[in-house]
Amino acid sequence: MYLRKQIFLLLTGLLPAGATRAQQRSMVPSPPVYKAEIRVIARSYGDSIVLRWAPTTAWAWQSLNYTGYLIERIDLSQAGHPQRKVVTGAPLKPFTLEQFRAGFNKNNLNAAMAAQCLYGKNFNTNLRQGAGAIKDQADVLTNRYTVSLRVGDYDAGVAAAQALRFTDKQVQKNGVYVYRVYPAGPVKPAPVDTGTVLVQNTGKEKLPRPRLSAITGADKMSELHWSRSQEGLFSAFYIERSDDGRSFTQLNKTPFLSGKPDSALLKKDSTKAKVFALLQQQHVFIDSLPRNYYPYAYRIRGVDAFAEWSDYSDTLTVAGRDLTPPGAPVLEMPRFVKGRQINVKWSKSIKEGDFKGYYVTRARKIEGPYLTLTDKLLAPETIAYTDEQAYEHGSNFYMVVAVDTAGNISSSLPGMGIVPDKTPPAAPGGLTGRVEKNGMVHLSWNRNKEEDIKGYKVYFANSAEDVYAQVTTMPLTDSVFTDSIPLRTLTKNIWYKVVAVDENDNNSAYSASLKLRRPDIVPPVPPLTQQVNVDSAAVRIAFIQSASNDVVQYIVYRKKEAGDWEPIQHIKHHNDRDTFQITDITVKPFVNYQYSAVAVDEDSLQSGRSSAVSAMIRTRPIPPPLRTLTVQYDAKSRTALLKWQHKDTGEYFYVIYRAQGEEPMMKYRSADASSGSFTDLLSGKKGQTIRYAVQVQYRDGRGSSGVSEPVTVRVVDE
Numbered sequence: 001m002y003l004r005k006q007i008f009l010l011l012t013g014l015l016p017a018g019a020t021r022a023q024q025r026s027m028v029p030s031p032p033v034y035k036a037e038i039r040v041i042a043r044s045y046g047d048s049i050v051l052r053w054a055p056t057t058a059w060a061w062q063s064l065n066y067t068g069y070l071i072e073r074i075d076l077s078q079a080g081h082p083q084r085k086v087v088t089g090a091p092l093k094p095f096t097l098e099q100f101r102a103g104f105n106k107n108n109l110n111a112a113m114a115a116q117c118l119y120g121k122n123f124n125t126n127l128r129q130g131a132g133a134i135k136d137q138a139d140v141l142t143n144r145y146t147v148s149l150r151v152g153d154y155d156a157g158v159a160a161a162q163a164l165r166f167t168d169k170q171v172q173k174n175g176v177y178v179y180r181v182y183p184a185g186p187v188k189p190a191p192v193d194t195g196t197v198l199v200q201n202t203g204k205e206k207l208p209r210p211r212l213s214a215i216t217g218a219d220k221m222s223e224l225h226w227s228r229s230q231e232g233l234f235s236a237f238y239i240e241r242s243d244d245g246r247s248f249t250q251l252n253k254t255p256f257l258s259g260k261p262d263s264a265l266l267k268k269d270s271t272k273a274k275v276f277a278l279l280q281q282q283h284v285f286i287d288s289l290p291r292n293y294y295p296y297a298y299r300i301r302g303v304d305a306f307a308e309w310s311d312y313s314d315t316l317t318v319a320g321r322d323l324t325p326p327g328a329p330v331l332e333m334p335r336f337v338k339g340r341q342i343n344v345k346w347s348k349s350i351k352e353g354d355f356k357g358y359y360v361t362r363a364r365k366i367e368g369p370y371l372t373l374t375d376k377l378l379a380p381e382t383i384a385y386t387d388e389q390a391y392e393h394g395s396n397f398y399m400v401v402a403v404d405t406a407g408n409i410s411s412s413l414p415g416m417g418i419v420p421d422k423t424p425p426a427a428p429g430g431l432t433g434r435v436e437k438n439g440m441v442h443l444s445w446n447r448n449k450e451e452d453i454k455g456y457k458v459y460f461a462n463s464a465e466d467v468y469a470q471v472t473t474m475p476l477t478d479s480v481f482t483d484s485i486p487l488r489t490l491t492k493n494i495w496y497k498v499v500a501v502d503e504n505d506n507n508s509a510y511s512a513s514l515k516l517r518r519p520d521i522v523p524p525v526p527p528l529t530q531q532v533n534v535d536s537a538a539v540r541i542a543f544i545q546s547a548s549n550d551v552v553q554y555i556v557y558r559k560k561e562a563g564d565w566e567p568i569q570h571i572k573h574h575n576d577r578d579t580f581q582i583t584d585i586t587v588k589p590f591v592n593y594q595y596s597a598v599a600v601d602e603d604s605l606q607s608g609r610s611s612a613v614s615a616m617i618r619t620r621p622i623p624p625p626l627r628t629l630t631v632q633y634d635a636k637s638r639t640a641l642l643k644w645q646h647k648d649t650g651e652y653f654y655v656i657y658r659a660q661g662e663e664p665m666m667k668y669r670s671a672d673a674s675s676g677s678f679t680d681l682l683s684g685k686k687g688q689t690i691r692y693a694v695q696v697q698y699r700d701g702r703g704s705s706g707v708s709e710p711v712t713v714r715v716v717d718e
Contacts, residue, residue, distance in 0.1 A: 036060035038195030046203035058145035068184040091184030110151040117148040153235035156307040219323035234302030325408040334417030342417040393452025394503030424506040437603035524548035526607040546599035625706035
């Protein structure tokens with residue numbers, strides 16, 4: 001499916017204020033689904049002016065195909081005397097199916113696609129049933145809409161047949177005109193705004209050429225890039241290639257426009273982020289080449305919304321190159337010789353015709369980075385190399401790299417060699433730590449300075465005289481560690497030590513011991529209920545604070561008679577107060593609630609619940625009036641559009657009040673709970689004022705809300 005935003009690029013610009021050329025356009029974001037407008041652009045030809053337009057949404061396009069379009073021209077050539085004229089004798093509507101058949105050759109693919117979008121029925125096959133069918137039908141309408149706009153860009157006759165193009169020949173050279181394109185009648189489900197464009201008939205200017213950005217060659221393949229932001233705002237392109245630099249062959253049968261990737265994929269697949277970022281800014285075309293190391297020239301040309309093709313771009317030349325690497329060598333296990341010498345051997349069963357030689361590389365870790373040990377490429381017949389400067393501490397990882405004449409490489413699997421080491425590292429220093437109230441212990445220490453440190457082991461004991469036990473199962477690569485200790489124990493303290501381990505598993509002596517204290521785990525005393533007050537809108541309860549000196553907050557719980565306890569408020573403890581209170585405004589009338597509270601200390605320990613108290617509101621509050629009512633007046637259709645926002649539980653509906661002038665408000669209409677708007681057709685005299693108000697009427701015994709503040713409109717004509 002084509003993306004609507006992409007194929008509509010050159011119909012999304014409106015002329016800036018004060019501009020004198022219709023070709024100067026700005027990009028405007030797509031409007032919301034239920035707000036639509038007609039966007040129009042124009043081009044002058046001296047003897048005529050051509051208009052191109054399109055609705056901004058699929059539903060508006062579908063509705064306007066039945067309603068049709070009217071075009072008004074305002075002649076601004078004589079200052080102070082603008083001349084208005086509707087230049088369409090009748091509403092412009094798309095060709096009928098019979099007119100398409102009679103007006104276009106049967107081989108005209110663009111006309112066939114346009115007729116299919118307007119009248120075809122096979123779009124609706126394979127739709128899901130139920131709720132899924134709604135989305136599928138919306139997708140089908142979007143497909144019809146986007147394809148219809150696209151083919152209109154490629155064929156001027158098709159655009160006119162779709163009622164999306166108009167040529168005005170009743171114009172003067174150098175005349176200045178404003179064109180308004182608007183619906184020929186009411187459009188449902190919502191109004192469609194008029195499209196406007198200003199143009200000076202200076203005559204046709206040459207369409208700018210598209211600009212190629214870059215081209216790269218791969219193995220019998222080329223990749224062509226050009227910016228999506230072109231001066232000509234092209235709808236699509238043709239790409240051509242030349243094998244001799246003189247004659248060109250068109251590579252694509254249909255106009256080409258690469259789609260943008262879904263931005264959501266950037267989050268789902270970070271490995272493709274660079275590719276997606278490129279496609280957001282550039283069109284990308286990939287072509288297969290007959291052979292490598294031979295120059296091929298490329299050029300493109302673009303088509304715009306007026307179905308006009310530009311001249312060709314400048315040419316870019318590229319040649320494919322060999323990207324096939326040689327077969328990888330097979331590495332034997334590196335062998336220690338003496339001192340810092342390690343011998344590396346390998347084999348390669350197949351020597352390709354373009355094979356050039358080897359490099360030997362070394363790293364401290366298996367994942368690298370690997371450093372090249374040989375200054376020059378080793379000859380293809382070489383099968384061994386001795387490293388004279390192997391690392392004394394830790395592992396040495398080797399890979400042998402095969403290279404061909406094109407610079408393609410392949411590497412062997414890593415092999416490890418070790419220079420024997422029996423010297424243990426120094427004991428770690430600077431051991432510090434802290435214990436949180438939940439029993440989490442955080443330790444840290446200074447890193448050792450030896451190059452071959454593999455990690456650290458952590459030990460603990462419950463007494464300074466006990467034997468230390470290892471906490472960690474594997475050496476830690478970092479110099480921090482988090483432990484969890486039990487708090488319900490007779491020992492108040494815990495001791496820790498750390499040992500360093502090198503790459504050859506030599507263990508250091510213990511670090512100095514660290515003594516830490518376990519936190520308190522005695523829960524606080526619960527608060528006491530002091531007083532309960534109930535009115536028509538809320539329940540207010542006062543509590544006496546806990547007597548414990550380490551309390552930081554209180555949690556108040558509530559439940560119905562047959563329900564479970566649920567937390568409703570968290571209250572901060574204040575040392576300078578004796579009580580705290582809560583106000584519960586979420587209660588419902590005639591429901592019996594119970595309340596209780598717990599104290600929480602600085603170790604996050606909670607007390608038991610306080611004694612439960614009951615409370616019930618025995619009156620119903622009057623629902624408040626609506627405060628979101630607004631009104632908009634449309635002078636053209638003489639309608640008043642009321643809008644409001646209201647959400648509530650239970651069953652209810654709206655009563656709409658209306659009054660003319662100073663007359664008292666009277667009930668006028670009703671609307672169901674799902675409504676948020678009402679449109680009223682006004683037939684009053686010009687200058688007359690109409691007032692509106694809305695009331696919520698409940699069916700569940702709550703009665704009705706107050707009547708909203710009235711809003712007023714004045715009847716005027718456009």
